[in-house]
Amino acid sequence: MSLPIEINDMEPEFKALVLDRVPTANLDLCLTCGTCTAGCPASELFEMDPRKLVRMVVLGLDEEIAKTPWAWVCTMCTRCVNACPMKVDIPKLVYNMRAGWPREKRPKGILGSCDMHIRAGNAMGVPTEDFIWTVEDVAEEIQMTDPRFKDMQVSVDRPGAYYAINQNSREPVTEPDELAPLWKILHAVGADWTYPSVMWGGENYCLFLADDEGWRYILEEFVYHIDNTLKCPVVVNTE
Amino acid sequence: MRKFKIDHKFEFTTLITLYAQWIREGKLKVNSDWNKDLKIKFTAQDPCNMVRKTWGQKMADDMRFVIRTIVGEENFIDMVPNGINNYCCGGGGGALQAGFTDQRRAYGKVKFNQIQETRATYVFAPCHNCHAQIEDIGHHFGGHYNVVHIWTIMCLAMGVLGENERTYLGDDLKDIGLNKEDQP
Incomplete structure (x- = not known):
């Protein structure tokens, strides 16, 4: 069921966190034009797309953002920010979504390769x-x-x-x-x-x-x- | 290194930049004669990390210069869009190891369609992530293309590609350059 948004209750903490780490992320400048989404092969996967994600961040839907596995489906390829008229840095936003996952909960394949690289100097160990x-x-x-x-x-x-x-x-x-x-x-x-x-x-x-x-x-x-x-x-x- | 502000004395470049430079300087003597009659068609993936994210369109242009030199101008067919506007293959950013296989392949369908449109039978993928992903989506969606590194076709064109260095070649190229005087 749809619910009206209570502007006064919005607490976009994740947005503040990302802007603190990436001051040039321009999250508030999104015009919702959808250029990012139209050109993103990850659009609609896990019912998510770049424009929707930016809206969720701005509206402070932090719990949903923290949960979506879309963070690992987006490849941070930067095609979106390259085309964005306002240079909203969605890839860096996604990087920080990933960083928000507890380390041990992040995908095992990537985690294992990173740990191996630290230990052995290469991802295959x-x-x-x-x-x-x-x-x-x-x-x-x-x-x-x-x-x-x-x-x-x-x-x-x-x-x-x-x-x-x-x-x-x-x-x-x-x-x-x-x-x-x-x-x-x-x-x-x-x-x-x-x-x-x-x-x-x-x-x-x-x-x-x-x-x-x-x-x-x-x-x-x-x-x-x-x-x-x-x-x-x-x-x-x-x- | 920029992200962490780590100072370094060395300069950072890529093999593709060097291939292009060495061909221009005449140090790397290679041409497309081997493909004059075969007319095998090639396309190429612009790796996001090298092209859009680091060296830009110049890298994409250098890559095409190298590829056209070794396969012949008329045998290279670009995907649309390409260069800095290219679509990611869908294997980048750790996606190949992230475990969301169905989503990774759905993402890769965009790339697969792009490749099929070119009707090329070989795809250059000078990045291991792209290489593995483009092979996987080719098998998954029933494509009929091979995925190769530039160095493989470069050595083929130079007549120095060994018999055991042909894992990624299709049957049409498996024996090219092997039966001549250039093999010991």
Whole structure:
């Protein structure tokens, strides 16, 4: 049953919280035009859409907002804010909805990958020595069997290399042969490169989990390793 | 790093930027001759994180320059919309691991339709999230396309793609470049 909204009773605490963390979120500026919703593939999933969500935040429907699993269906792709005439930052709003879930109640898959990354430096939990072994093993196979690549340089943690290239942890674990095409390209152009051994996973599940602390820790460890141990002037994000 | 105001000395770039730069400089010698007669059609996914969220349309343009170079201008068919206006594949932001499979696929249907419209049989997805999601929705909704990394087709075009590096190629490309003098 529909109920009239009592303006005087509105206590949009979540809105205040988000605006405190993200002063540029512009939540009060929404014109309700619906451009966000029209262009959002997540519209209508779990009976939610971006415009409706912003209305709920502004009206202070905090309990409903805290409960909706839509926070995990929106991919924070930023297509909405890109198109929004008032630049209402719905993705950052969603990030803060995620952050509002008790950590242990957040989706297990994302939680596990974030924790693994903090512990092992990559979301699949590959021990560093296994990563190095796999890289060396695949490289050796190619160097031995294909004369065109007998001098191909592949290394982990080679200080002073020009490029430090991160690597999605899926390849070394489930499809190590898929590592090699990139190496061949790097060899062809004579690139001076290495893989870092610290936080080498190119993925970032702590961002997805909305775990600021974990995300920051991963970045700090990575930056320290690159700047102080390897001293590589350029970091390259992989495909 | 911007979010947490972490200072760093290194510069941050992407492989796609470098591929484009190396091709322009003539360091990366690659062309689309292998596809001159085959005429296999390709489309490409602009990963939200790299394109819309970080490097913008320039990254999208660089990616197309690289792709057109390796598959041939006439063999690349863009999705609509694309670039910074592209639709997310639906696998991003942790959606692949979030456990809401039905919703993730409903989201991905938009991407699936976009791909089908191009009639391309290969989709470049230079992001692991996109790669996995686009494969999954292809299987789920009965698409007939393969999903590839740029490095795979780049090596194919250079004639250096090994036999065991072809997991993501369809039968039409499984043997291309293998029977010539370039294999040991």
